Amino acid sequence: MEPAAQFASISYIAKLFAVLQTPRGSMLRQLQALTIFALLLFSFLGEVSLAQSNHHSSLRLHASADVLQVCYAPRDTVPSEPLLPQGKPLIDTLTGDVRLPSSDSTAAVPPSLPAKALSPQDSLKLFYKFYETPSLFSTPYFVRDSARDMLYHRFVEDFFSEQAHFYLRDKSEFGQINELLYGGLGMRHQHVLLDEMLLNDPVSRIAPFNFLSSEAFSRLSFFTGYRSLAESSAPQVLESHTQRLTALKGYVKARYFQFAGITTKFDATFSINLSDRLNFYAGYKYEGTDGNYSNLNAFGIERFGSNSLGNYIRARLRYQFSARTFAMLALENHTVNMLPFGGIDLSQSLGFIDRLDSRNAVIVNQFTRRGLFLNLIKGEFQTALPFMQDSLNLFKIWAYVGRFERQFVKTKPDSVQQLPAFSDLENSTRFALGAKQSLQLWILSLQGKASVLLDRLNTQNTLQNAAGDTLFLPTTATLELNAGGKIRIENLLFGQDLEIGGALSSQTFSVSNTNSNDFIGTALNSGFGGEIAFPLPLPNSSIGGFLNVSFTTRFPTLQEVFSRDDKLRGSLQWQSELVRQFEAGSTLLLDSLLSVRVSFLNNQVFSPLVAVQTLQRIDTATLAYRARFRSLTDLTLTYTGVGISLKTKLWKIEGYLDATAVLNYTIVQAPDNDYEAAFIFEPVPDERDATTSRIFYVPRLYGSFGIFFHDKLFRGALDLKIGFAGFAFSDFSASLRNSERQTLFYFNLYERSGTELVDNNLQFGVQGALGRVDFQVWAKIGSATAFLMWENLPGVSIIRAPIFPLQQRGIRFGISWEILN
Secondary structure, three states, rough: OOOOHHHHHHHHHHHHHHHHHHHOHHHHHHHHHHHHHHHHHHHHHHHHHHHHHHHHHEEEEEEOOOEEEEOOOOOOOOOOOOOOOOOOOOOOOOOOOOOOOOOHHHHHOOOOOOOOOOOOOOOOOOEEEEEEOOOOOOOOOOOHHHHHHOOOOOOOOHHHHOOOOOEEOOOOOOOOOOOOEEEOOOOOHEEEEEEEEEEEOOOOOOHHHHHHOOOOOOEEEEOHHHHHHHHOOOOOEEEEEEEEEEOOOEEEEEEEEEEEOOEEEEEEEEEEOOOOEEEEEEEEEEEEEEOEEEEOOOOHHHEEEEEEHHHHHHHHEEEEEEOOOOOEEEEEEEEEEEEOOOOOOOOOOOOOOOOOOOOOOOOOOOEEEEEEEEEEEEEEEEEEEEOOOOOOOOEEEEEEEEEEEEEEEOOHHHHHOEEEOOOEHHHEEEEEEEEEEEEEEOOEEEEEEEEEEEEEEEEEEEOOOOOOOOOOOOOEEEEEEEEEEEEEEEEEEEEEEEEEEEEEEEEEEEEEEOOOOOOOEEEEEEEEEEEEEEEOOOEEEEEEEEEEEEEEEOOHHHHHHEEEOEEEEEOOOOOOEEEEEEEEEEEEOOOEEEEEEEEEEEEEEEOOOOEEEEEEEOOOOOOEEEEEEOOOOEEEEEEEEEEEOOOOEEEEEEEEEEEEEEEEEEEOOOOOOOOOOOOOOOOOHHHHOOOOOOOOOOOOOEEEEEOOOHHHHHOOOOOEEEEEEEEEOOEOOOOOOEEOOOOEEOOEEEOOOOOOOEEEEOOOOOOOEEEEEEEEEEEEEOOOEEEEEEEEOOOOOEEEOOOOOOOOOEEEEEEEEEOOO
């Protein structure tokens, strides 16, 4: 297939999605999905037919500064000067599987290779990938764009969700807002950064991962402990860096998949240079599903109860002065509309078939809709210090303005949950300015960062202050100063590699225009740690240890203080949390044969701000439990666990195992009562006794595994990966509470007489031990990768968050295709 024809196919696909943005019914969705897949399959087969003929074309890699140039052998051998200045070479080698216990670190940069210019008359012009400067601190949880096509992922969370100490509260339906836990801490203890832009909204301070593209990043990293304090003031940080490309004759990357006939995802990237130094980059992501669950006694479009539709647009206009100096204008525009079904209401799901079956289940949120909107416009300038031309000594400054909007609407009352109709609306604007400087001086690496955020609410009807005012429009201001440093010494004494690091973060947070509930607070966060590796008498082998400690303060959010929802009220107090993270462990590396990482993790949240339920009189004849955010000043949320990550490769066989043993995950100590290891479908009458210390709100034991045959066949023309992967867990509490209105999971805590608190973790039963096994195939030919997943082969109803049964047996298939020129 000619390049022009390939580009035309992708252009047609993009136009098709522009027309078919809203699902109108299953037939139209099926036609849309089959049409797109047929076009991609046709293009893929064309790629396959050319694979053998192109096999002998030599693919050369040339590197300059922080640039990766990929080009085929030139037909014209006349040398010419490169379009961008050549500097000290640096090759991107951080392309390992995300499950490897390696680190995303500057220490991984290998010796340089010579750069070589190509002819501008080459039929395939130069194609550059500019990689961001590696993070100051290494993290074992990262993935590069060059590795993602061969990794299973529906969305961003999947890259980390089944590793040790991570746990995904998966709401089963595609497009719903999931919660990714690390060491028992979730969205309210995490900052999500996209190219230094904070995506956490001003009211709830959470950021749905839906706003991140799983296909547009050059590097995706998850930081914990002291490593996160160099980037933010949050205990945990998820950071995504968008690709920075130079494509003189155009570049297209498209990924498409379909699952169970009702779910489709399409993510495309386009980049082209308008001149030698001016690049235009754009991307579009579509996610849609009809959903499996229905509203009760509804017809037509109202029948659907769990569908979602997302459209995401990203664009960059960049002028490249040199390999390390550029100016860029960025745009992000995301719109998500979903029906947040809230899981299954077991007490109402009666019938002759399984209560968990979507055909029989009654959902919690009847006739509800959620709309999320995010718009960001950013300007950025980056350069190297004039007296330090090394690519690791960079300065950048940025400013951006953002608009956040959240709607949550119940269109009609229902008799099942006896909830009235309502309409929540929050609209806010963010102004932000920041700067960052990185330095490397021999064995010392330093980084400083400063940012100012001003968030202003324009409209809201979800908050209420202590005086009962519901019309106030608060403004919040945040000043963050972050500093980090590390010393790395290689080949110490007996050949050890030693790294010692630490970080400080100063945060000043103020709230004004609340009409009597204003607040200002300052916190100093700190952390330290390091790692050491001792060489073994084997090639590329070592044994080592690591330490990660941090102390972080989290201030309450506007939602936690002022929420006016009758079922979950705000605390009306500005009481902060202190979060302490401690992690220690060891690593073992035996060349490519085996890598092992064992870690002990203890996270504690002192004076946790949680939802507590109390029995209140609704009217003269009705008593019901209502919840309120409350700071438990004398209690501590504690997570303690041991995790192991193992990866091995023997001949053409690859395998991995990630397992976690949770030793403690509690706020209130419960008695050591026994329990029934299955669902208890009806609430326990005496709630005081519905407790046990034998289960937590995550499984005590859980883990993922995989074994694959992976080889390049037919003289390297086919890169084949085929095998089985799975996930298994022990029993856990099914009494975890969920409020879709606040996008919140919370413990089932009740207040009894006086100040007595009880954690009724048996009130709604226990999810028994279960597991799944998937059959997975990837086949890469040329620049196209086709994949097929036969998921959940046992066909059992698996629940990772109460009560959201995951999809039963189904097939996911798709293609990822990269096109130059």
